[in-house]
Amino acid sequence: MNSSGFTVGVFDSGVGGLSVLKALLGEMPQAHFVYLADGSHAPYGERSAEQVAERAHRITQRLRETFHIDALVVACNTATALAIEGLREQHLGWPIVGVEPALKPAAALTRSGHVGVLATRGTVESARFARLRDRLESEASKPLHFSFQACDGLADAIERDDQSDIHTLSQRYIEALRSHAGTSAPMDTLVLGCTHYPFASEILQALCGPNVTMVETGAPVARRTRQVLEALPLPETQRVVVPGVTLLSTGDPEPLERAAQRWLGLQVRGQHLAC
Numbered sequence: 001m002n003s004s005g006f007t008v009g010v011f012d013s014g015v016g017g018l019s020v021l022k023a024l025l026g027e028m029p030q031a032h033f034v035y036l037a038d039g040s041h042a043p044y045g046e047r048s049a050e051q052v053a054e055r056a057h058r059i060t061q062r063l064r065e066t067f068h069i070d071a072l073v074v075a076c077n078t079a080t081a082l083a084i085e086g087l088r089e090q091h092l093g094w095p096i097v098g099v100e101p102a103l104k105p106a107a108a109l110t111r112s113g114h115v116g117v118l119a120t121r122g123t124v125e126s127a128r129f130a131r132l133r134d135r136l137e138s139e140a141s142k143p144l145h146f147s148f149q150a151c152d153g154l155a156d157a158i159e160r161d162d163q164s165d166i167h168t169l170s171q172r173y174i175e176a177l178r179s180h181a182g183t184s185a186p187m188d189t190l191v192l193g194c195t196h197y198p199f200a201s202e203i204l205q206a207l208c209g210p211n212v213t214m215v216e217t218g219a220p221v222a223r224r225t226r227q228v229l230e231a232l233p234l235p236e237t238q239r240v241v242v243p244g245v246t247l248l249s250t251g252d253p254e255p256l257e258r259a260a261q262r263w264l265g266l267q268v269r270g271q272h273l274a275c
C-alpha cells in the first residue's frame with residue numbers, strides 16, 4: 001500500500017519538529033500531518049525525564065483519540081531519548097518512529113575521525129544516547145571520537161526567533177566543543193542532535209567554517225516513516241484523507257504558524273489545543 005490515505009501525528013516541544021515535517025512532506029505529499037508543538041511545556045531539553053515522558057504519553061493519547069492518527073513521529077531527540085521505549089510499550093504494535101542524533105551517518109562520513117554533536121542536556125545525559133555513542137565508538141573500524149555538547153537555552157532561543165541569543169549561544173557551544181574535544185584530530189563533521197538546530201544551521205556553519213559538514217535527521221526519518229506506513233495492513237474501511245497539515249500548539253499557536261510559513265512556506269492557521 002502507498003502512503004497516501006494516512007494521517008500521521010508529529011510532535012515536538014515547539015517549532016523544531018518542523019525540520020522533520022519538511023522532510024515528511026517531501027517524502028509523503030499525499031498524507032495528512034497533524035503537527036503538535038507542546039508550546040506550553042517547551043523547552044523539553046532541561047526538564048526531567050519524568051516530565052518529558054509524561055508529556056509524550058499525554059500527547060500521543062490525545063492525538064490518537066482526537067485525530068485518529070495512523071502513526072506517530074516523535075520529531076524530538078529529547079522525547080525520543082527519554083520516552084520512546086515507554087510509548088512503544090504502552091501502544092504495543094502501533095507504529096511510532098523516533099528521531100535520534102545522526103551519529104551513525106556522521107561516523108560513516110567523517111574522514112578525520114572527529115565528530116562533534118550538539119544536542120539538548122536531556123539527550124546528551126540520556127542512557128540511550130550513551131549506549132549509541134559507546135557502541136559506535138567501539139565497533140568503528142577506523143579511529144572515531146565523538147565530542148558532545150549540551151546546549152542549554154539554544155532551542156529556546158530558536159523558539160523565540162531571537163537571532164542575537166542564537167548567535168551568542170551557538171558561538172559559546174562551538175567554542176566549548178572545540179576546547180574539550182579530547183582528540184587532536186580536527187572536527188570535520190557536526191551532528192545537529194536537536195530538531196531545532198537545523199534552523200540555526202547558517203550561523204553554526206559560519207562559526208565552524210566550510211570544512212565542517214553538518215548532519216541532521218529529517219530525510220532518513222521521513223524515509224523510515226514511509227516504509228513503516230507502507231508495511232501497514234490495508235484499513236478495513238477506506239477513509240478519505242485530505243493531503244496537508246494541521247498545526248496545533250498547546251501554547252500560543254502564532255509562533256508555530258509564523259515558523260511554518262517562514263521555513264516551510266505553509267499558509268496554515270495554527271490552532272490552540274489544550275492538552
Ligand code: DGL
Nearest residue numbers: 016043044045077078195
Ligand atoms: N527539538 C527537541 C529535540 O530535538 C527539543 C528541544 C527542547 O525543547 O529543548 O531535542
